[in-house]
Amino acid sequence: MRYTIVGTDSPQKQIAMRSRGSWIRAFLPATLAAALWACAGPASSLVLVQQGKPSCTIIVPAEKNSIIQSAAEDLRDHLRKISGAEVPVVSNGREIKGVRIYVGVAPSGLKLPVDLTDRQLFWPDGYLIMTNGERLCLLSPRPEGVSNAVYGLLEDFLGCHWFTPGEIGMVTPRRSVVEVKIPGGYRVVRPSFEMRSPWYNGNAGARQTPEEATQMNLWRLRNRAGGMQGYAGQDWVSIFPKDLQEREPGLQAMINGKRAPHGSEAQICMSYPRAVEIAAGYFIGLFANHPTLDYYTFSANDNDSWCQCPDCVALGANPAERMMVFTNKVAAAVALKCPGKGITTLPYSSTIEPPVRDLKGESNLYPVLCSYSMEQVKPKTQENDWCNTYRRRVERWMELLPRAWSYDYIGWYPGPWTLFHKLEAEQEYYRKHRFTGMMPEYLDRNLGTDVHAWLSFRIAWDKNLRVGDLLSLFYPAYFGAAANDMRALYEKFEKQMLATGGTGEVMDVPRLYPIPLIEEALTRIASAKRKVATDATICARLERDENCLKLTRLWLDFWTSSASFRRSGTPEHKQRAAQSGLSYLQLLDSLDGTLTVGKAARGYVASSLEALNDPGTLFSKAGSFQYMDGLDDGGKSFQAKSRSGFSIGTYGLGLAPGATGEVVYDLRAGEGLKFKEARLVSMYFTLPLNGHNLVDLSVDEGRTWITVCRDTPMAGGTAEYELTKPIAGTRQFLLRFSIQNSEKEILGMDNWGIAGVVE
Numbered sequence: 001m002r003y004t005i006v007g008t009d010s011p012q013k014q015i016a017m018r019s020r021g022s023w024i025r026a027f028l029p030a031t032l033a034a035a036l037w038a039c040a041g042p043a044s045s046l047v048l049v050q051q052g053k054p055s056c057t058i059i060v061p062a063e064k065n066s067i068i069q070s071a072a073e074d075l076r077d078h079l080r081k082i083s084g085a086e087v088p089v090v091s092n093g094r095e096i097k098g099v100r101i102y103v104g105v106a107p108s109g110l111k112l113p114v115d116l117t118d119r120q121l122f123w124p125d126g127y128l129i130m131t132n133g134e135r136l137c138l139l140s141p142r143p144e145g146v147s148n149a150v151y152g153l154l155e156d157f158l159g160c161h162w163f164t165p166g167e168i169g170m171v172t173p174r175r176s177v178v179e180v181k182i183p184g185g186y187r188v189v190r191p192s193f194e195m196r197s198p199w200y201n202g203n204a205g206a207r208q209t210p211e212e213a214t215q216m217n218l219w220r221l222r223n224r225a226g227g228m229q230g231y232a233g234q235d236w237v238s239i240f241p242k243d244l245q246e247r248e249p250g251l252q253a254m255i256n257g258k259r260a261p262h263g264s265e266a267q268i269c270m271s272y273p274r275a276v277e278i279a280a281g282y283f284i285g286l287f288a289n290h291p292t293l294d295y296y297t298f299s300a301n302d303n304d305s306w307c308q309c310p311d312c313v314a315l316g317a318n319p320a321e322r323m324m325v326f327t328n329k330v331a332a333a334v335a336l337k338c339p340g341k342g343i344t345t346l347p348y349s350s351t352i353e354p355p356v357r358d359l360k361g362e363s364n365l366y367p368v369l370c371s372y373s374m375e376q377v378k379p380k381t382q383e384n385d386w387c388n389t390y391r392r393r394v395e396r397w398m399e400l401l402p403r404a405w406s407y408d409y410i411g412w413y414p415g416p417w418t419l420f421h422k423l424e425a426e427q428e429y430y431r432k433h434r435f436t437g438m439m440p441e442y443l444d445r446n447l448g449t450d451v452h453a454w455l456s457f458r459i460a461w462d463k464n465l466r467v468g469d470l471l472s473l474f475y476p477a478y479f480g481a482a483a484n485d486m487r488a489l490y491e492k493f494e495k496q497m498l499a500t501g502g503t504g505e506v507m508d509v510p511r512l513y514p515i516p517l518i519e520e521a522l523t524r525i526a527s528a529k530r531k532v533a534t535d536a537t538i539c540a541r542l543e544r545d546e547n548c549l550k551l552t553r554l555w556l557d558f559w560t561s562s563a564s565f566r567r568s569g570t571p572e573h574k575q576r577a578a579q580s581g582l583s584y585l586q587l588l589d590s591l592d593g594t595l596t597v598g599k600a601a602r603g604y605v606a607s608s609l610e611a612l613n614d615p616g617t618l619f620s621k622a623g624s625f626q627y628m629d630g631l632d633d634g635g636k637s638f639q640a641k642s643r644s645g646f647s648i649g650t651y652g653l654g655l656a657p658g659a660t661g662e663v664v665y666d667l668r669a670g671e672g673l674k675f676k677e678a679r680l681v682s683m684y685f686t687l688p689l690n691g692h693n694l695v696d697l698s699v700d701e702g703r704t705w706i707t708v709c710r711d712t713p714m715a716g717g718t719a720e721y722e723l724t725k726p727i728a729g730t731r732q733f734l735l736r737f738s739i740q741n742s743e744k745e746i747l748g749m750d751n752w753g754i755a756g757v758v759e
């Protein structure tokens, strides 16, 4: 099937639904830019390690804090990696030797150059790093800020980098003398973005071992990800649960004229007078119990089933306007009782189209603006219908909102994602329009997605960093003598992807990653490996990328052979498809525990393999049955009794100008069974302008035909048609779809399905 530009079946929506519940809980807001101040004093230099021997002590607060403790221990581990020196971590003053590194605790009597309680200065998780005599102090109003100070010291002053997750992703310089020089004696560092939360979703992280998950979290932490503390998932159901709706029926959404209590599958009645009070009460309790939270989610449930009662409809001209009216009231009530705390809202799906009225969002609103249902590969700043629509929406929203966090979708395909340079153009666009955070969702891990996330971490922290400069740091530091080969390889994929574009559909894959390009890249990696043969770590990095490309190659084999089978239906093609699918799964599964690649594409291949053995339109088990076909590359249309006139296309069955297409299915109930009921579902069956279409059926093996519907457009993949009357009690019937086309080439059938009961 094909995805429409706006629709409930967009791939983004499906992905969001699949990954529901896996929104991360993000740490630590921002209209504030990364700021550095240095006072005009002398550059103080401190020697932490002398000839491989420690000449410093790390001091942590006596009252243990797990965030600060972990960061201090990681500082110790990095100093060991750099120099071999074993630096003690203590909280007791008597054990201190040499330079004192104060982590999250200020030495008594120390005069600070700035007020550490100044919220604006550090918002939300910035820090002060200063030298004073034989002391190095890493301080912040928040433990998360102290942790950021540790990694700021390691990265900005000592040259450590965490390009990709795990041990092999780290780059640590080696030297026997470790010296820190802070020009001016101190720096106050505030992140550019208040929310820095690139994250791999549950599909990308499927089958990860606990050890791998720990490594992924550590990688984010070291790269100073985080920001405001809170949660942004789609979760009205927690505030207005079903049992509350049962006790308070006014909360129940009216859908198709009926009110009923709902869970996450619908919204609530937003015009119910007590709804604002209930939500505000929920947030007041939540912020009282969790005082470290900065914000919490007021993002509606993940569906478009809004209350249709007259009072809700009167709230606004479209779903976004109604949602904003309601959300603003809740936000105002929260601001009154919980100063400094905020709530989210989610322009997405049916609420992506902005309000018509000039409804200004309350100042404590944290909107997450989704790159919903659009071009996902070419830059959003480009001129094309999808991107123009997206930017029109964003710019209208930003006339109303106090700020927003971007929500982009990354890593759509079972192939490389090296779209590094457009990141800068898009982030500049967001910043120009007053965005203060980013929370891109990575749909899968593959070659380049970690580097993309690393670039995102870096430019979210400091807007002054340039992608080009960061990549010039990355390639040689990470790939050593293979840097030029790998840069050329990454850039070739970037160029090919930008030239092709894509909206995240599976049929984009062969065009984005042509087989000759993959094979050329594999050859290049093989020769690059010879250049770095003596360095096991760089070899391991190259092998990670090599395995990703091998998987893409196998995936393309599977795609090609299963498409051949869908078109021909022959046993030879079926066997080839099964073999290539199994080869893909075998290689993928052999990489479990190696942090090489994500597992989102696994589900697609596994379910496509199962579909190879689909029993077709014979329903042999009593009970409900369903047969669905998206018809991509012909889909399962080879299972039809006959097919003529249609051409097989990427999205479904096409029809040339003037042609007549016909496809007939033979539907049978199994031994001793009869059809009880049936209906056509998920229909996308075109009525051509000046042409005709017809669905009819026969219960006497084609001698006579009964019309189901004639000259009826069935679009959107949602239309349903009742078949029960003519087929009830039969054991077998024929179903015929025919279209008589007029002057333009069309996509005749994009999707169809039948569901019912046999008994």
Ligand SMILES: [Zn+2]
Pocket (backbone or CB within 6 Å): 253, 254, 268, 269, 270, 271, 272, 307, 308, 309, 310, 311, 312, 313
């Ligand atoms: Zn209502």
